[in-house]
Amino acid sequence: MSVKKHLKHVKGKKKGGITLYALSTCGWCKKTKGLLNDLQADYHYVDVDLLADDEQAEAVAEITKWNPECSFPTLVIDNSRCIVGFKEQEIRGLLKDAE
Amino acid sequence: MPNREISEAQVDAEYQRLKAEAESGGYHLNPDVAFTKDLIRGLLANEARYGHGACPCRLASGIKDDDLDIICPCDYRDPDLSEYGSCYCALYVSGAILRGEKAAQAIPERRPPESERRGMKAGRSPRHFTTRETSLAYPVWRCKVCGYLCAREEPPEQCPICKAKKERFERFM
């Protein structure tokens, strides 16, 4: 899908299979990015509010599959589960054993 | 949609204005100034791109009528302050968080999902409120943001407590 081409890759040492759906204006999203960077995570992210309408609708449909409230930040892990919100301990746990 | 550049001076000025306004109404901005200013930058960005200051931590539709409940301060701020000590974005916090006795943290979303919001809108036309007969000398209006009540022909242009605009009032009695 075309939202994929807007995913930005942040290179890091630890691969957790993370895709972060965020808003450019949101404080908790910024904290989530900061934490992932501190943990040297390798991840992809997209600021959904900056997408054009059709791509935004696509992103919303994708997020809603994982998180019916479509709230931000939503982290999708390995295309199999998600973490909703800035849950610091859970995110740390995710990357603890990652290489 | 491109994120328009908001200058540091604009953010500072809005921060001072909002802080004074909050304190005068008994509310408090988050004492983490850097975090708070980032949110205010987001609010100003939303104001610039949508024409209304939609919540920085929620995806706005850009249609004012659909975003009315999340124009800052949103309809969910006060219940969230009571239950969790901060609003969803943690722009506004309780006295305990202001004094450093408690830390602000991410809280669950209180806004109903879109499917439910549509239902709520359909079930409550403004006419329902304006044509209702009562024995009161004046209708009573309620500010949906802070709960302020006033008895007069029309709601005030701005809520004297939380500064929400007239369109955020509902007929209460």
Ligand code: SF4
């Ligand atoms: S009061 Fe808080 S949660 Fe509500 S719109 Fe403003 S910043 Fe967002």
